[in-house]
Amino acid sequence: MDLEEKQIRKIYVYRGRILNVRNDDAQLSNGKIVSREVVEHIGGVCVLPVTENGDVIFVKQYRYPYEETILELPAGKLDPGEEPFHGAVRELHEETGVVGDTYYELGADYPSPGYTDEVIHLYAATGLKDVGQKLDEDEFLDVVKIPYEKALEMCYTGELTDSKTLILLLKYKLMEQSGRLTPMEESK
């Protein structure tokens, strides 16, 4: 089946601070013209930091869209033109105060491909060293350490809800189990 949709007209309906929104005209494979709403986002990074004694470092943050304070792995938006691995090391440092001596590349994820073009690049870090937090002005968060097995339990019970956090905790665990984790070259 021909699944492709052709962009006919790119129409911006909102240009904002962290996102732009389009309501394009697109052509389906049956020739019909339809609307396609797209949220444009610069892309993000997320890091699973695992300490020597098997704790995971989380950040606890208020998430305005849900009116809720939730636990997530350290993460953030890329700066314009920034290389994803650089962004990951930067966000880990800024939010939790640690840097790793070994990093693992764990792919990328598309958070909600029906309407956003955001790509979240995923990493893990071990061999952590505390060098001091560097929060942005107006960035408020608590750093929380949780044993890995307890964090997995919180995936199963539904206590953890953030998609990038769930993917990293579950993927790292399964890849470790099956001997599939390989450190990145630049971090060795």
Add this chain to the structure above:
Amino acid sequence: MDLEEKQIRKIYVYRGRILNVRNDDAQLSNGKIVSREVVEHIGGVCVLPVTENGDVIFVKQYRYPYEETILELPAGKLDPGEEPFHGAVRELHEETGVVGDTYYELGADYPSPGYTDEVIHLYAATGLKDVGQKLDEDEFLDVVKIPYEKALEMCYTGELTDSKTLILLLKYKLMEQSGRLTPMEESK
């Protein structure tokens, strides 16, 4: 630390077909007023269908925001007022033509909590029976069966990118391993 942000003014900047966008004024715990961009979405469902012989049923779809055809588990938006489990059974049936005799509730995820309020409800289905696909007009997709172990491999290599798909495949596997899967009452 007081992490909460107070909504001061709710300001709609776009009202669309599958999403609305706000650029609210919010007050931080330090008293400062900031902008908060929010994408409002009705919420979604996703189902991991596992066949008798251990295959996973995927759908292959063009995703306009990425200009890419990707593999995802069957999923979709909730109808207004629809109960999530009902939506999950409906989408599984419409997209793949199967219904399950046993369902598992696997929590929910927040795809990108920095800017969207979408909640994706997650399920698995076994004991599948083919009753015929019911695609929406203008919905184009291919149904693809992949052995579970091969699908996990595609999580590890980065071939699968959709967040809800990754979470379900990884979470179901780990919960099965640790004897934590319990069928839903209504599906027994």
